[in-house]
Amino acid sequence: MRRIWAVAVKDLRQAARDPFSLLMLLGIPTFMLLLYGYALNFDVRHVRLAVQDLSHSAASRDLVASFLNSTHFDLAAALPAGADLETLTERRQAKAILVIPESFSGDLEAGRRAVVQLILDGTDAGTASTVLGYASALADRFNASLAPGLAGTEPREPLVDYRPRVWFNPELESTQFIVPGLIGFILMLTAVLSTALSVVREKERGTMEQLLVTSLRPGELIAGKMLPYLAISLAATAVILAAARLLFDVVVKGPYLHLFLVVLVYLIGALGLGLLVSSVSHSQSMAFQVGALISMLPAIFLSGFIFPIRSMPAALQAVTYLVPARYFLVIVRGIILKGAGIAPYWPDMLFLVANAALMMGLAWARLTRREA
Amino acid sequence: MGPAIRIQGLTRRFGSFTAVDDVSFEVQPGEVFGLLGSNGAGKSTVIRMLCGLMRPTAGEARVLGVDVAARPEEVKRGLGYMTQRFSLYEDLTVRQNLTFFGGVYGLRGPALRERAGWAVAMAGLEGREDALARGLPGGWRQRLALACSVLHRPRLLLLDEPTGGVDPISRRRFWELIERMAAEGVTILVTTHSLDEAEHCGRIALMHAGRVVALGSVAELKEVFAGRAVLEVSCPRWLEAMRRLETLEGVGEVSPFGDRLHVVVADPGRARGRIEAALAASGNVPMAIERIVPSLEDVFIHYVETAGGRGGET
Numbered sequence: 164m165r166r167i168w169a170v171a172v173k174d175l176r177q178a179a180r181d182p183f184s185l186l187m188l189l190g191i192p193t194f195m196l197l198l199y200g201y202a203l204n205f206d207v208r209h210v211r212l213a214v215q216d217l218s219h220s221a222a223s224r225d226l227v228a229s230f231l232n233s234t235h236f237d238l239a240a241a242l243p244a245g246a247d248l249e250t251l252t253e254r255r256q257a258k259a260i261l262v263i264p265e266s267f268s269g270d271l272e273a274g275r276r277a278v279v280q281l282i283l284d285g286t287d288a289g290t291a292s293t294v295l296g297y298a299s300a301l302a303d304r305f306n307a308s309l310a311p312g313l314a315g316t317e318p319r320e321p322l323v324d325y326r327p328r329v330w331f332n333p334e335l336e337s338t339q340f341i342v343p344g345l346i347g348f349i350l351m352l353t354a355v356l357s358t359a360l361s362v363v364r365e366k367e368r369g370t371m372e373q374l375l376v377t378s379l380r381p382g383e384l385i386a387g388k389m390l391p392y393l394a395i396s397l398a399a400t401a402v403i404l405a406a407a408r409l410l411f412d413v414v415v416k417g418p419y420l421h422l423f424l425v426v427l428v429y430l431i432g433a434l435g436l437g438l439l440v441s442s443v444s445h446s447q448s449m450a451f452q453v454g455a456l457i458s459m460l461p462a463i464f465l466s467g468f469i470f471p472i473r474s475m476p477a478a479l480q481a482v483t484y485l486v487p488a489r490y491f492l493v494i495v496r497g498i499i500l501k502g503a504g505i506a507p508y509w510p511d512m513l514f515l516v517a518n519a520a521l522m523m524g525l526a527w528a529r530l531t532r533r534e535a
Numbered sequence: 536m537g538p539a540i541r542i543q544g545l546t547r548r549f550g551s552f553t554a555v556d557d558v559s560f561e562v563q564p565g566e567v568f569g570l571l572g573s574n575g576a577g578k579s580t581v582i583r584m585l586c587g588l589m590r591p592t593a594g595e596a597r598v599l600g601v602d603v604a605a606r607p608e609e610v611k612r613g614l615g616y617m618t619q620r621f622s623l624y625e626d627l628t629v630r631q632n633l634t635f636f637g638g639v640y641g642l643r644g645p646a647l648r649e650r651a652g653w654a655v656a657m658a659g660l661e662g663r664e665d666a667l668a669r670g671l672p673g674g675w676r677q678r679l680a681l682a683c684s685v686l687h688r689p690r691l692l693l694l695d696e697p698t699g700g701v702d703p704i705s706r707r708r709f710w711e712l713i714e715r716m717a718a719e720g721v722t723i724l725v726t727t728h729s730l731d732e733a734e735h736c737g738r739i740a741l742m743h744a745g746r747v748v749a750l751g752s753v754a755e756l757k758e759v760f761a762g763r764a765v766l767e768v769s770c771p772r773w774l775e776a777m778r779r780l781e782t783l784e785g786v787g788e789v790s791p792f793g794d795r796l797h798v799v800v801a802d803p804g805r806a807r808g809r810i811e812a813a814l815a816a817s818g819n820v821p822m823a824i825e826r827i828v829p830s831l832e833d834v835f836i837h838y839v840e841t842a843g844g845r846g847g848e849t
Contacts, residue, residue: 165638165641166638166641168638169634169635169637169638169639170635170638170639172634172635172638173624173627173631173638176627176631177624177627180626180627181626368620368622368624368625369618369620369622370622370623370624372588372618372622373616373618373622373623373684374639375587375588376586376587376588376611376614376616377636377639377640378608378611378612378639378640378641378687379639380608
C-alpha cells in the first residue's frame with residue numbers, strides 16, 4: 164500500500180510540475196464544453212420557408228401563420244401555382260417549401276384527412292431532420308387547435324397528417340443532450356492519454372526500467388499510476404458539470420452518487436485502456452496518436468454523442484456495441500436528463516463493469532509479461 | 536555464505552544474434568567486479584539478466600543464492616541497480632526523488648528520513664535537497680542516482696556504465712563512494728568500457744562479442760605478457776609499418792596506439808634490431824622504439840585478438 168502511495172504521490176507531483184498536462188486535464192474539458200456547447204448547437208432558427216398556398220383559405224392561412232409565428236421559420240417567398248419548386252431550392256432561396264393543396268380546406272371541412280407537403284433541402288441532413296421535427300410539432304399543434312372547432316366528432320386521426328421519420332422534441336435544447344456525451348468523450352480522451360503518456364514517458368526516460376528493478380509489483384505500479392489520474396479525471400468531471408450548469412443551465416436531475424459510480428467505472432476502463440496503449444507504444448508521440456485515435460473517435464462518432472446510433476448502417480451499429488462510451492452515454496443521459504438512477508440501466512452498467520475488468524486484466528497481463 | 540553472483544553457461548540470443556554466449560563466472564561477497572568490453576560486447580545484457588529485466592535463453596544466473604529467472608522478486612529486494620542512462624525523475628527535486636524511491640522500497644516515516652538524510656550526505660547534496668534533479672550537474676545527478684539505488688541497503692549493487700559522460704573529478708569521487716561501499720561488504724558488479732576504471736576493480740572479466748575472453752585481477756591479466764615485452768614504435772608511416780611488422784619473424788601482435796604501434800615480442804633485445812632494420816629498409820626509419828610496461832589496453836587487445844575469428848563492433 165505504501166508503495167502504491169509512493170507512486171501515486173510521485174505521479175501527482177510530476178503532473179503538478181508540468182503545467183501543460185494539468186491544463187490539458189482540467190482546462191481543455193471546459194474549453195471543449197464551451198466550444199461544443201455553443202458551436203454544436205443543433206437548434207435551428209430562421210429557416211427560409213417558401214409557401215405555395217393553393218387553398219387560399221382561412222385554414223391554410225392559419226397553418227402558414229403557425230409556421231411563421233414560431234421563431235423557426237421565416238417567410239422567404241409566397242409562390243403562385245405552377246412555380247418552379249426545384250429551382251427555388253437549387254438557388255438556395257428557400258430551405259423548405261410548404262405546399263398546401265387546393266383541396267386542403269375542403270378536406271378539413273368534410274372531416275377528411277387533409278394532406279400538406281413539406282419539401283426540405285436535404286443537403287444538410289442534420290438541419291433537415293431538425294426542421295422536419297419542428298414542422299411535425301407545429302402540425303401537431305395545428306391539429307390540436309382544430310379539435311375544439313370540430314367538437315362532437317369522435318376521437319379520430321389527426322386531420323393534418325405528418326409522418327416524420329425522425330422524432331425530435333422542439334423543446335429540447337441540444338446542450339442538455341450534449342453535456343453527457345461531452346463528459347463521456349472528454350473523460351475517455353484525458354484518461355487514456357494521461358495514463359498512456361505517463362507510462363510511456365517513464366519508458367522513454369529509462370525510469371521504467373529502474374522501477375522494474377525495484378521490488379515494486381506490477382499491480383502496485385498500475386494502482387499507483389491510476390490513482391492520481393482517477394482523481395484528476397473526477398475533478399475534470401466536476402469542472403464540466405459546474406461549467407454546464409453555469410453556462411447552459413444543465414442540472415443533474417438524478418442522484419450524484421449514481422453519477423459518480425458510473426463515471427468511476429467508466430474511468431477505470433479508460434485508464435486500463437491507457438495502460439494498454441502505453442504497453443504497445445514506444446514513444447510519447449506514438450502513444451498520443453494511438454491513444455487519441457482509439458479513445459476519441461469511437462467516443463465521438465460511435466457513441467451516439469453526435470450521430471444517432473439508429474441512423475447508422477447495420478454494420479456500424481454492431482460496432483457501437485463495443486464502444487464503452489455508448490453505454491456510458493445512455494446511463495448518464497438517463498441520470499442527468501431524466502433524473503433516473505443506475506437501476507433501469509443495469510445491462511449498460513454491467514457492460515461498463517465488464518469493460519473495466521477486461522481493460523485492467525489486459526493491462527495487468529501486458530505489464531507483468533516481461534521480455535521473454 | 537556462497538558467492539554473491541554465480542553465473543553458469545549464461546546465454547542470450549536475439550533471433551540469430553547471440554548477445555551473450557555461454558558466460559560463466561562467480562563474484563564473491565564484498566568484491567568489486569568489473570565487466571570490461573566495448574559497446575555491444577554483451578555487458579549490459581548480462582546485467583539485465585542478473586536483475587531480472589531479461590530472461591536468459593540458456594544457462595543460469597544465481598544472485599545472492601537465488602535463481603533470478605525463477606524468483607526475480609526475491610532477488611530484487613536485495614539488489615541495487617543503476618544504469619548509464621540517468622534513471623531518476625528529472626522533474627522532481629532531490630528530496631522528492633529520494634522519497635519516491637524510498638517509498639517504492641517500502642521505507643517510510645523516520646526510517647525513510649534517516650536513509651534520505653544519509654543519502655544526501657553520501658552524495659554530497661546537502662543544501663540542494665529542493666533543487667530539481669534536472670538542474671544538477673552530471674556528476675551530482677549520478678551520485679543522486681547511486682544514492683537512490685542503495686536506499687534499501689542492497690547487498691549487491693549492479694552498475695551499468697555508471698560514469699558515462701561525467702567529468703574526471705566526479706568520476707573519481709564516484710569511485711570513492713563505490714570503494715567505501717565495498718569496504719562495508721556490499722558486492723559490486725560494474726560494467727565499463729573505460730580501461731582506467733577497470734583498474735578500480737578487484738577482478739575483471741573481459742568481454743568480447745558476447746564471450747568472456749579473460750578473467751582475473753588486473754595483475755593476473757597482465758601476466759599474459761610474462762616472458763614477453765611490449766615495444767612502442769614511433770615511425771613516420773605507422774600504417775605501412777604495421778603491415779610490415781605483422782609478418783616479421785619473432786613479433787607477436789601489432790596494434791596501433793594513436794600514431795604509434797605496440798608490438799608484442801618475445802625477446803625485446805633482438806626484436807628491436809630486427810624492427811629497426813625492417814622499417815629502415817622501406818625508408819620508414821623509426822624515430823623511437825621503447826620498451827613499455829603493458830597497460831590493460833594491451834592486455835585487452837591481446838585477448839581480443841587471440842580470441843580471434845569474431846569481430847566486435849569497435
